[in-house]
Amino acid sequence: MLNFLIYIAVAIFVLVLLAKFVKYSTMPIHLRWEIYPVPHDPGHEHGGSYYEGVSWWAKPRLKTLAGELKEMLMEMLFIKRVFTYKRPLWWLTYPFHTGIYLILVWFVLLFISALIDIFAIGILKMPVYYLTLVVGSIAIILLLIFSLALFIRRVSDWELRSYSSFLDYFNLIFIFAVVLTGALAWQKDFDFTIAKDYMKALITFSSPPTVSLETQIHIALLSLLLIYLPFTKMTHFLTKWFTYHKILWEDEPVIGSEMEEKLKKYLTGFKVKWSAPHVDPNLNWAEEASRCDLAGKCEVKL
C-alpha cells in the first residue's frame, strides 16, 4: 500500500510540474520587460547591453553562456540575492535550502546504493555507503533545525507575519513534520540500510522490507508532500527559470528573430476587451493601436 502511494506521489509530482511548465511555456510572448545586468550580454559586468553600441541591429548579437551559467549557479547554489540584500534571513534560508539539496543528493545516493546492490558492484559499495551516511545525516539535521527556524522567524517577525497566510505557515510545518518523522525513522535505521533496501524494492517492484511505525508515517507524509508540493508556490525552483530566462534576462529584439508571425497573430487575433472610454473592447489590438486619435481617425493600418 505504501509502495503504491509512493509511485502515485512521484507520478503526480512529475505530471503536475510538467503541466505547470507547459502552462507557462505556452503563454503568449509578453512585451519586453528585462532588467540589467542581463548576464548573457558580454557587457554584463557593468550592466551593459547591445544598446550601448551604435546601430546595434546591424551587428551580430554576442551572448555569453558562461555569464548566464555563473549567475544561475550563484543564485541556485548560494541564494546570492538574499545573501547580498537580506543577510539575516540568509543565515536561516541558506542552510534550509542546502538541506533540501543534500536530501535530494541523498535520494540519488540511495538510488545508486540500490543499483550497486542489484548489480553487485562491490568496489563502489563502501564509498557510496559512507557518502550516503554523511550526506543524509547533515541534510536531516539542517532541515530539522532550519525549517523550524524559518517558521519561528515568520511567526515572530512582524514584517513577515503580517503578509503571511495560513498556507505560508502550513508549508513550513508540513516540511518540518516530514523531516521530524524522517529523523525518528533514522533513529531506527542509523546507517540507512533499510532505506536502501526500500529503494531497492521500489526499483525492482518487489515487496519492501518491514519498517518501523515511524518510518511508515514518514513515507506516508513524504508522499503527501510530493503530491501537495507541485500545487504550491514551493515550485519556485521551476518557475524561477521563467522569471529569469523568459522575463528579466529576455532581451530578444523582434529584428532578426522568428517571433514576428506569432506577434502578428496576437495583434490581429486577440480582442482588446477592456472597457474604458478610450478603448473599444470589440477591436483587436492592431485595430485599436491604429486608432491614432480618440475620434478614430488614423492613417496607420497593420
Next chain:
Amino acid sequence: MRERIAIQDIAKKEEQLVKITLEDLIKLPPPYDKPGMEPNVTEPKPEWNQNYVTELDGYVAIDIPWKPKNKEEEEAMVQKFINGLKKLMDKEANWTFLQPLLLSLEYCARCQTCSDACHVYISSGRKEIYRPTYRAEILRRLIKKISSGGNFKTKFLGDVDLNAKTILRLAECAYRCNICRRCAQYCPLGLDNGLITREIRKLFAQEFGVAPQALHAQGTVKHLTTGSSTGLTPDGLKDMIEFFEEEIKEKTGKNIKIPVDEKGSDILLIHNAGEFLSWPENVEAFAIIFEEAGLDWTLSSEMVGYDAVNYGVWYDDVQLSRIALKHAEIARKLDVNRIVVGECGHAHKAITVVADRVLVGEYQIPRESCLPILWDIVRTKKLNLDPNKNDFPVTLHDPCNVVRLMGIVEPQRKILKEICPKFREMKPNGVYNYCCGGGSGFAIMTSMNFPEFRNKVSSRMKFKQILDAFQDNISPEVKKYVCAPCSNCKGAIRDILSHYNATANCGIHYGGLVELIVNAMVDIEQPYIEMF
C-alpha cells in the same frame, strides 16, 4: 512614528492610513542635517476628501473626482473592478504582460527582500503602504478571492475585503511607486512588484478610464489629438525651430539650419517636447553637435512625431501601442534608416524595448539611443573639445529607463570622463542607481499636493545622493552640475533643487549631457551652460 498598517486596513480604516512627518523621513547630509533647512509637510485641504482619495496618505495623485456618491455607485465600482481583475488574467486582454504578472502573483515568498531596495519605502521612514509588497499582496489576495469565488479557500490564502475603500486606496497606492524596478533586481525569485504596480494602474486606466490627468487626459490623449502632451502644435514647433536657430546664432555665432521633415535622412531624432519648452538649450545643443559631426538627420513636424514621450508605458498598454505605432509610422513615411531618441529616459524604453513587440512588418524600424552616437562623436574626435572648459564638479544621474531597464551604462560615463575633469559618481550608480523620484509620471504630475509627496518622499533619496556626491565642495560658492540625460529626471531634479533651495544653499545646478559637450567645444567662446 512608524504605524503598523496591516493588509486588511486598506479596506477597513476610515481615517488616513499614514501621515508623513519630517521626523520620520530619512536624514539628509549637511547642510540639510540642521532643523529648519526644509519646508514642513502640509495637510490636505479638508474639502478634497469629498471627491478625491486622501485616505491613503493625504496626497492626491489621481486628480479626477471619482469617488462613488452612494451605495449603488459603490457596488457598480466593485463590479467594474472585478471585471478588470478578470481581464488582467485574460490571455487576449492582457497578452502583453500575462506571464510576468501571473508569476509575480503566484510565487512571492513574502521574504521582504525587495523592501530594502525601494527608495520610496526607505525615504518615507519605512511606511508600510509604500513597501513594494503592500499593493502587490492586496492585488494577489483580491485575485485569489475572486478566482476562488470568495469561498473558504481565501481564509487559507490570505484575505482582504473588497469594497470601495479598498479600490480607491489601491488606485492611489499604485501611484506611490516609481516603477523603477529596483525591487525586482533584489528579488531572489525574480519577481517584479514594479510590474504589479503597473498592472494595477492599467486595470484602472483600461477598465475605469481612471488615471492622473497629467498621464491620460492631458498626457497620452492630448499627445494623440494635438500632437504633443505639452500642447505644442506642428505650427508652434516650426516657430520654435526658428527661435532655436536664432538663439544658437546668438549664443555660439554658428549658423545652423535645423532640418525638419527631410525625407530620406539617415536619422529621425525625436526629443521629449518638454525640452522645446523648458530646456531649449538641450535641443539646440543636439543640433550643434549633430551638424558639427556631419550627421544626416531630421526632426519631424508631424503630429506626435516631434514628441518622443509615450506615457502609456507607465499605465496603459493601448495608449502605449498607439503612440509607438504612430512614431514608427512617421519614421516610415519619412523613409529614415533609424529613429534616435534624445535625452528622454522613458521614451528610450518605450519605443526601443517595451513597444518592440507591437511593431511588426514595415513598422519595425530600427530605434536607438542618442548616447552611443554621442560617445561615438566624442570618441572619434569629430568635435574639438577642451575638458578644462568643464572644470567644475559634475555628477551623473542614471535614468532608470535608460540604464537599469535598457543596459546603456557606459557611453554617458565615457563622455563625462573625457570632458569633465571633476566628474564623480553617485553611490550607488549604474544599473543599481536610485530613481530621481520623478519616474513613472511623477515628474509631470503637478496638481494638488502631489509635488510635495515627490519632493519629500520619492525624490528624497536622489537629493541625498546628490548632496553626498558633492560633500567635498558643498559650499554655494562652488558651482556644481548634476548631469541628468533625461527630461523627466531633469524635471524632478529641478523641483528638488527648488524645494530644498539647493542652488542657493549649495550651488547645485542641473542639466543634460549634450549641454556639457557643447560647453566644452573649443570654438564656442561664451560658456554654454549658464551657471555663473
